[in-house]
Amino acid sequence: MSTHSLKKHAGRRKRNTILFMFTVPALLVYTIFFMLPILGDVYLSFFKWNGGKSAAMTFVGLDNFIRLFTDDKEFVSAMWHNLVYMITVIVIQLSLALLFALILSKKLRGSSFFKTVFLLPVVLSNVTLALVWSYMFDPLNGFVNSFLETIGLSFLTHNWLGDSSTALFSIAFINAWQYVGYSMVIFIAGLLTIPESLYEAAEIDGAGRWGKFKNVTIPLLMPAIMMNVVLSTTGSLKVFDLIYVITPPGGPVSSSTEVLGTLIYKTGFTYGEMGYAAAMSLILLLIIMVVGFMQIRVFRAQELD
Amino acid sequence: MKDRLLPLQYVLLVLFSLVIFTPLAIVFFGAFKTSGELFNNPYSFPGKPVFENFKEALIQGNMLIYFKNSFIISFVSLAVILLFSTLSSYAITRQGFRMGNKIYIYFVFGIIVPSQAVMIPTYIMMARLGLVNTMWSVIIIYIATTMGFSIFILSGFFRTIPRELDEAAVIDGCNEIQAFWKVILPLCKPAVTTVLILNLLTIWNDFYNPLLYIRSEDIKTLSLGLSKYMGRYITNYPIMFAAVVMASLPVIAVFVGLQKQFVSGITAGSVKG
Numbered sequence: 001m002s003t004h005s006l007k008k009h010a011g012r013r014k015r016n017t018i019l020f021m022f023t024v025p026a027l028l029v030y031t032i033f034f035m036l037p038i039l040g041d042v043y044l045s046f047f048k049w050n051g052g053k054s055a056a057m058t059f060v061g062l063d064n065f066i067r068l069f070t071d072d073k074e075f076v077s078a079m080w081h082n083l084v085y086m087i088t089v090i091v092i093q094l095s096l097a098l099l100f101a102l103i104l105s106k107k108l109r110g111s112s113f114f115k116t117v118f119l120l121p122v123v124l125s126n127v128t129l130a131l132v133w134s135y136m137f138d139p140l141n142g143f144v145n146s147f148l149e150t151i152g153l154s155f156l157t158h159n160w161l162g163d164s165s166t167a168l169f170s171i172a173f174i175n176a177w178q179y180v181g182y183s184m185v186i187f188i189a190g191l192l193t194i195p196e197s198l199y200e201a202a203e204i205d206g207a208g209r210w211g212k213f214k215n216v217t218i219p220l221l222m223p224a225i226m227m228n229v230v231l232s233t234t235g236s237l238k239v240f241d242l243i244y245v246i247t248p249p250g251g252p253v254s255s256s257t258e259v260l261g262t263l264i265y266k267t268g269f270t271y272g273e274m275g276y277a278a279a280m281s282l283i284l285l286l287i288i289m290v291v292g293f294m295q296i297r298v299f300r301a302q303e304l305d
Numbered sequence: 306m307k308d309r310l311l312p313l314q315y316v317l318l319v320l321f322s323l324v325i326f327t328p329l330a331i332v333f334f335g336a337f338k339t340s341g342e343l344f345n346n347p348y349s350f351p352g353k354p355v356f357e358n359f360k361e362a363l364i365q366g367n368m369l370i371y372f373k374n375s376f377i378i379s380f381v382s383l384a385v386i387l388l389f390s391t392l393s394s395y396a397i398t399r400q401g402f403r404m405g406n407k408i409y410i411y412f413v414f415g416i417i418v419p420s421q422a423v424m425i426p427t428y429i430m431m432a433r434l435g436l437v438n439t440m441w442s443v444i445i446i447y448i449a450t451t452m453g454f455s456i457f458i459l460s461g462f463f464r465t466i467p468r469e470l471d472e473a474a475v476i477d478g479c480n481e482i483q484a485f486w487k488v489i490l491p492l493c494k495p496a497v498t499t500v501l502i503l504n505l506l507t508i509w510n511d512f513y514n515p516l517l518y519i520r521s522e523d524i525k526t527l528s529l530g531l532s533k534y535m536g537r538y539i540t541n542y543p544i545m546f547a548a549v550v551m552a553s554l555p556v557i558a559v560f561v562g563l564q565k566q567f568v569s570g571i572t573a574g575s576v577k578g
Contacts, residue, residue, distance in 0.1 A: 016403070018481045022396035023408055026389040026452050033427060033449035034415055040426025051429065100321065103314045116564060117322045120329070123560040123567075125510030127528045128549050130535060132328050135335075135542055141344065143331060177324070182571060189572040238419045241512045245532050261421050268425050269517075278425045285422035292417030 044278035101187030118181035126241035164256035190224025415453030462496035
């Protein structure tokens with residue numbers, strides 16, 4: 001090797017070292033406060049421990065997991081609530097989002113105005129929405145009931161958030177209302193990738209509006225649909241703020257809206273069962289990771305297209 | 306396409322706009338009403354706007370303090386997030402840095418993990434470090450939990466910038482930091498803005514971490530402070546509305562001003578859960 005290339009080689013190594021140093025601060029904080037706690041969950045899940053500094057940590061093996069699936073009605077019903085919540089959100093949010101994406105993906109006068117309006121709730125905090133909608137759903141003064149009365153549907157009036165049979169659905173509705181615009185933007189991005197020529201070809205083949213929708217739009221929109229389904233799914237699994245603020249723990253309907261997030265919080269910080277709560281976290285993490293990896297695969301597939 | 310809006314489509318759009326706007330309008334106008342006026346005319350414009358509610362919420366309701374705390378926490382977190390994530394993304398995407406891709410994948414993995422799933426160990430760690438009930442606990446959590454997403458967005462953008470550019474800068478006598486700061490970063494403004502907005506929204510609106518870590522009234526954030534209007538204080542809707550309006554105006558202003566970046570962030574980052 002000539003001295004020149006040796007020098008160059010040494011220079012590149014020095015540069016790589018400097019570049020690596022650039023990543024060190026991010027790596028440290030990310031590893032210590034986000035990745036290591038995952039291992040912490042695994043470790044804690046084998047113990048019975050109330051979290052006290054001097055309290056004994058008793059090794060219990062897989063007992064926490066066995067208890068979760070054989071002997072914990074709260075846990076099972078929390079998972080069930082997550083599922084119901086998810087389905088309600090997906091049905092309302094995605095159908096409306098798709099409808100409006102189909103309309104607004106065309107370059108129409110005023111379409112950017114509507115896009116802005118539909119996206120507005122996305123930036124508001126969950127606590128804000130909890131307060132706004134608790135007023136809207138207020139059984140006595142709220143808009144929802146008085147609106148129903150005005151249009152002659154007074155038999156539908158209801159204590160939406162205060163009744164355990166409707167609270168979970170009402171909160172899911174608020175969630176869907178907030179994110180219609182978000183899903184819509186993802187659908188629009190998907191629709192814009194569909195080449196116009198495919199619609200023309202379908203037209204030549206004699207396809208009508210419905211035929212074009214069924215045979216061109218839906219199949220080619222599949223990545224965006226999947227993306228939205230996965231986002232709503234992970235979002236529904238993670239739901240915490242809305243539920244916690246609208247139906248506070250110990251409140252009249254809190255048991256009908258208990259989800260995994262609130263249950264983990266309660267188990268760890270109210271009941272002081274840190275090991276058991278860590279085991280629950282691990283299950284939640286596992287479900288979300290499975291769904292999340294699907295999401296990345298969808299994303300990769302989209303990138304390749 | 307030269308499609309025109311069909312009447313039915315137009316009706317649907319207007320109807321849904323009303324569904325979006327009605328709650329927001331009721332709250333906005335309600336913030337300028339007295340309790341009595343809100344009760345009698347909940348859906349009208351305020352007859353004679355009352356500003357007392359805002360004063361009440363700011364002073365009696367401690368909103369002024371919450372505002373200050375949310376501002377400090379967001380500002381410090383975002384400054385560190387941007388510094389760490391731009392430096393890392395730059396390093397990750399430069400050729401010759403063999404570890405780059407592995408580190409990238411390690412960071413992107415974090416997008417999937419929700420911070421809730423690790424709350425128990427993280428809380429124990431913060432307690433051991435003596436950081437519970439300080440602003441540092443939430444600031445550190447925000448930096449750690451947004452790093453994956455920030456690096457994901459920024460790396461995607463940094464890759465599009467030819468590395469010959471910074472290599473040339475280095476040959477011309479810049480050191481690595483100067484090449485990054487003077488040549489690369491100015492070109493990455495759109496991506497940096499996107500990361501800034503999305504993280505600002507996440508942090509400004511977060512309720513969950515302050516609930517976990519912050520107890521004292523004097524370091525509570527807006528979301529945490531607002532949540533006290535639920536239930537116990539709910540009898541006075543106009544004051545609650547004034548608080549909600551004030552807490553939401555900054556994010557709405559940011560959203561309206563920087564909408565393009567917001568939308569590109571959603572589509573680029575739809576991988577974020």
